[in-house]
Amino acid sequence: MEAKISKTQIDRLGERLRKGSITDFDLRLLDEYRRSFTTAYAIVAAGIRRQLDLEPTGRPAKSTTSIAEKLRRESIRLSQIQDIAGCRLIVSDTTEQDRVVASLVELFPDNTVVNRRQTPSHGYRAVHVIAKVEQKGVEIQIRTTLQQLWAELSEKLSDLIEPAIKYGGGNESTKRLLTSASKVVARQEATEVILSEAQSATSGLGSDSALTQQTTEAIISGERQVVRSREEMIEMLHILIEDAARLKQKE
Numbered sequence: 001m002e003a004k005i006s007k008t009q010i011d012r013l014g015e016r017l018r019k020g021s022i023t024d025f026d027l028r029l030l031d032e033y034r035r036s037f038t039t040a041y042a043i044v045a046a047g048i049r050r051q052l053d054l055e056p057t058g059r060p061a062k063s064t065t066s067i068a069e070k071l072r073r074e075s076i077r078l079s080q081i082q083d084i085a086g087c088r089l090i091v092s093d094t095t096e097q098d099r100v101v102a103s104l105v106e107l108f109p110d111n112t113v114v115n116r117r118q119t120p121s122h123g124y125r126a127v128h129v130i131a132k133v134e135q136k137g138v139e140i141q142i143r144t145t146l147q148q149l150w151a152e153l154s155e156k157l158s159d160l161i162e163p164a165i166k167y168g169g170g171n172e173s174t175k176r177l178l179t180s181a182s183k184v185v186a187r188q189e190a191t192e193v194i195l196s197e198a199q200s201a202t203s204g205l206g207s208d209s210a211l212t213q214q215t216t217e218a219i220i221s222g223e224r225q226v227v228r229s230r231e232e233m234i235e236m237l238h239i240l241i242e243d244a245a246r247l248k249q250k251e
Contacts, residue, residue, distance in 0.1 A: 005033055007079050014078025017064070018071040027064065033078075034061060037085035040136035044108070045087055048140070051107050052100065056087035056140070073167060082112075082130045086139035090148050094189045095196055097127055100142050104129045112137075117189075122168040123182035124151060146185045146230070149237035154178055156244035181237065188226075188233055195219065195226055 013029055016022050048056050062084055070081060091097050094117070105111055108131035116126045126143045143151065157174055158165040165174055202215050 005029070005036065010079045011077045014071055017068040017078065020068065022064075030064060030067070034084060037136050037138065040133040040138050041085040041087070043133050044131050044138040044140065047107055048087070048089070048104075052103050054089055054100070056089055059083075059086050059088060059141075069163075082128075082137050083139040085136070086141065088141040088143065090143055090145060093144050093192055095193065097142050097144050101127050101129060104131065104140060104142070107131075108133065117186075120182060120186075122166065123178045124154065124166075125182060125186060126151070144189065146188060146233060146237070149234065149241065150178075150181055150185055153181065153237060153241050153244065156241055160244055160247055177240075181240075184233065188229060191226055192230070195222055198222075 009029070010033060013026055013033070016026055017030070045056050045058075048054050062081075067078070067081065067084075070076075071078060089100060091100055097117075101113065105113065108129070110132040112130040112132075114128040114130070116124055116128065125147050126141055129140045129142065130137045131140060132138075154166055157170070157178070161170055161174060164170055165178070168175070198215075198219050202219060
């Protein structure tokens, strides 16, 4: 496959896709290029199952339209697009997210990590590991439960209103909703990290210390509040997603 399609051919195809001047031959060439990632994806998915004991969720193949839009939106070459092939892992929280990312980095040494928790993209928060296998990049998206629900809400609103919402477009009220929801998720997850660190610190105190008892009680109380807050947030995001889905069905 690699011998048939050179990097130059790929990037020239990308230029034609960017301009919208594509032929049936171009569509066949693009499909051939997408299929060239099949072996690399299979190796990545098998490694995750075998070594991490996790089940990756396959993502739909990147459509011709979405590839062309990305080329125009980001002004990159087709050979530079990192998510032609990819999968997704949903984990409980950021502590587990960090653990899985570390495991993936060890499992696939030739990698690039993109931390969208630190630098959110229009409210989107996650960590991506692009594993390079057999000279092909396979994007592994690692999302927490809250990050996944936010992404589902963004997708629903993009389907309902306009695709540009995922990339910072759309009307102001929708952008405010997604931005606010993303910030709330970020605060919740930051609080959970602080609580986890406090629990670890407390475990190092002497068992007979009065401070240990007081601190433990405070942490237990804080944990209950954090758990309640998380449950309320999950419920809120589910309601927003369901409302968006119902509006879509009425169209």
